[in-house]
Amino acid sequence: MRRRLPTLQALQCFEAAARHQSFTRAAQELALTQGAVSRQVAALEDFLGVPLFRRTRHGMVLTPAGADYARQVRQRLDALERDTADVMGRGGVGDSLTLAAVPTFATRWLIPRLPRLAARHPQLQIHLETCTRPFMFTDTGIDAALWAGTPQQVQQWAGTTATHLMDEDVLPVCSPRLLPQRQPVTPQGLVQLPLLQQSTRPEAWRDWFEAQGVQAPRAMAGPRYELFSMQVAAAIAGLGVALMPTLLVQQELSSGALVVACPRPLQARRAYYLVQPQGPERAALTVFKAWLAAVARDAPGAVQVPPGAV
Template identity: 40%
Template sequence: MRRKIPNTTALAVFEAAARHGSFARAANELCLTESAISRQIAALEHYLELKLFTRVKRQVILNDMGRAYLQNISKSLADLEAHTLSLMNNKGNDGVLELAVLPTFANRWLMPRLRSFQSRHPNITINMTEKPLPFLFQDTQFDAALHFEHPSWTGVAKVDLFEERLVPVVNPAFFDVSQLTAPEDLLRIPLLHKSTRPEAWRHWFELSGQDARGTSALGIRFDMYGMIIEAARSGLGAGLVPRFYVENEIHRQDLIIPFDIELRHEKRYCFVYPEHKKDSRLVQLFCDWLLERKQEFNAAPAASRERKGKTAHL
């Protein structure tokens, strides 16, 4: 059956005219004459059998139907353009992997390691889009996701990566760390909370043997760990963040871990992809690479503990 889709040129002209609120400015953007814009809009209105603009003397004003249509087609046009450019830019390549990622996880863990995948597979392009919450793969362009384990994931294959290990961090430039001799001393510092994990600090204090009732009500709340890390660096308080997110800050001593007590099992990271992608070569190549990085990552803390033990022994 023939699809009921208007001419894409007319749609692009309508989107530009509606966005600018002017046929003249749309004509300037699209390098067309104003009369050409008017003809395309008239042809689209004829096809739809309704008016999209109200003509008032020499002005055109987007009406309610036009506003609704603009809202509905704008994303579709943007997606069509993105997919077209992706295909054009990757001619002769092995393919494009569309990956959904947790924002801070991608910035702090994935990016520093991704060059090794590019070196191994230079003809594979990875496009990444931030998705802070679990989602349904149906009706999305994503091939896979690097995310956390959650009951919302259904009809997918999940590859376990590693657990999250939360540690407290403070900036020694703003707080006298010599006064932090026991975990309860952190209660004298403003606590920085993740909005979706309001009880994390309470759990950490309980793990360290402290009565932490009421700590979830203290301090500023943030949506993402990246914001907590920057807040801690800026001296706003003590953050409780995944250890691997602050590797560079700890190395530079922008932040320190005053008490090396890890809160574990709060969250597990995983690689997720829909069942129908299990035979995808790109998905499996990326999955294999991730499992190698997982092995390296999980081995690193043990090696670090061994080095510390040797140093202490000496």
């Protein structure tokens, strides 16, 4: 059956015009005349039967339908561009996967292990994007996501299945100069120190203090950071104590840039999962998932505190 689709040039002209809110700047970007861009957008509107722009005294603006369509078209064009570059780069040899991952886990745990994957499967290329929250796989070109969350959160991720990789332990860490006499403190002593907060886990410190049986009225107070890597940098700078997954700060603990502020690890409510859309599984994902599960099983125990870190 013939697909009912507008031309690629019409979509490119519309996306550029929507992004710039200007036919003139879209024409400059695409090396076309303003009239050519205008005609392509008009043809697209005729094809859709929907106005995408409306003119005002100050120029032109997207209609609500145009704004929504522009977002969808931009995602599809970006994915098509990535797929094209991928095929060109591989020269038709091998396969690839596009994975979304929580950033710090990707940089500190996954990427250092990818050379082992490359040695076993040299024809498999891994492309990485960042994600911190669930998303709809149908809106992206992403094959799977490496994500940290609670079992309940994973179950609520619509249209997906998840493979458990490893549980997560968290531990208070900080710069050694933040501690009195550079010695670890008790949970009660930690109440007096500035606490760094993770914006995606606002109750993490409260849970930790409750597990220690300590009253901490200001457990949720303190500067907030979206990424664990930001928290690591803030902790090294001496801004406060970070409650970090132990597997993400082994390098800093080994080097002495961070020390354990209180040697009371806690198994967090969260774990790491490989999340994928429901439905048939690509052979490349099957290979990657088997390798990842084996690496996760062989990973060191959740709590690794190097000698001298406390």
